[in-house]
Amino acid sequence: MQEPYRSGFFNSIKIGLYSAAIAAIPGAVAAYFIESRGPVKLRRTISVMSGVLANTGGVPLAFMFYAALGIQGQLTKVLKFFGWDIYAGRFSLGTFLGLLIVYLYFQLPLMIIVFSPAIVALRREWSEAARNLGANQLNYWIKIGIPLLFPSFIASFLLLFASGFSAYATANALTIGDIALTPLQIGGLLDGNVSASQINLGKALGVVMIVISAFAVIPYLAIQRRSARWQKR
């Protein structure tokens, strides 16, 4: 595989892994507190909001981050006021780090969406039974809660990876060709007046993307089947 396609895959896999890794734990914790302690109306509002936010992307999302973290952004100004000039180095929203921050905006709600069902399926009887047998909160989490939720957590992580790996609209709106990403390369090869060989190259890159995502989602399927066993009522 030649450049720039090799670094395209490298960057895409990296951003998929990083954005999933950063969003997974906060998303899981948020999902836990919302689902286990929130009133019905709050849970519904959050699930709608997560649905809308997980589907934001492209130009609207890029605008929001330019307005907050762009050179003239509000948050940039606030941070500068407190003595942290984020633009002192080489940071910009079009770099890998900038893209990563923006991706979190849809990855975190996605984590809440995909992880919540696992929390809903945790039964209160289990924590009550553990407490009756003398376990404290910590024992319950180490021996019961985390082992039960772990498969779903890994499964959600894999889904987030697939989502970050293949995101197109946002990257397209934020970068100006300064970072190689496979979805953008495919989009570029398919768009406009290009030769047949380039279109075939686009198709080939598409197939490689499917293979890579399959590596993430096939374990997801296996894990889901396993955790479906205890989630059934």
Place this chain on the structure above:
Amino acid sequence: MRKLNPPLAITLIVLALFVFIPMISAFEFSLRTPGKGGYGWDQYLWAIREEEFFYYIIRSGWLAALTVAITLIVLVPTMTWLHLSKSSIRPFVDGISLLPLVIPVVAFAVGAQISFPEFVQDTVLELPFLYFVLALPYAYRTLDIGLNSIPLKTLTEAARSAGANWWRTIITVIIPVIKSAVVGTVAITFALSLGEYTLTVLLHWDTFPTWVTFVAQENILGAIAISMMSLVIPFLVLTALTLVAPERSTQGRK
């Protein structure tokens, strides 16, 4: 309903900061009035006066509504049957429903472009069917959880022995019982179809999201105003929809 407790409150505050800082910053930008100084609703008025604004809102709106209709018509009966029949193809269908997550949207667009016959690609009606596929993993999971949490067999047997046919059973018994799952499905499918950009642009169609991208090239502040509306309007519509749905939920804790 309990009162908010501290961990939940902290979670909500952190999430709110994360979600609203970029949103409010963009909102502040969209209220700026260059030339005059100060703030005003100029950009919003400008957007509403654009002819294309309502054209694309209506277009994206009916495409999304059609996607929701396709999703419900295809999935509710199919999944009811899958749950009732204990068929051995159910794990297979579960797997299929996740395929859209495996296939990156970019690759999916390539496939659609190569394989669909001309007469399909010539009509914008192809989009709702493709959006249905994109929303399938989420819609399927939501309905699956809903159907798992009800005594489906008892309900259908009762309805059938009371003389209802299959359609009547599904419409008057099953859908009302899994209402919150149905509402969840409607919400996610609608939100996804309204915001879909990648597939739409690669197949060379114009919808609201692609129009925003186009406007951004000539009037940045106006495009920000339109973007804000494109986030807030679906959110309000869907929240109204979910809060109107009755309180009695068969999901989760009772």
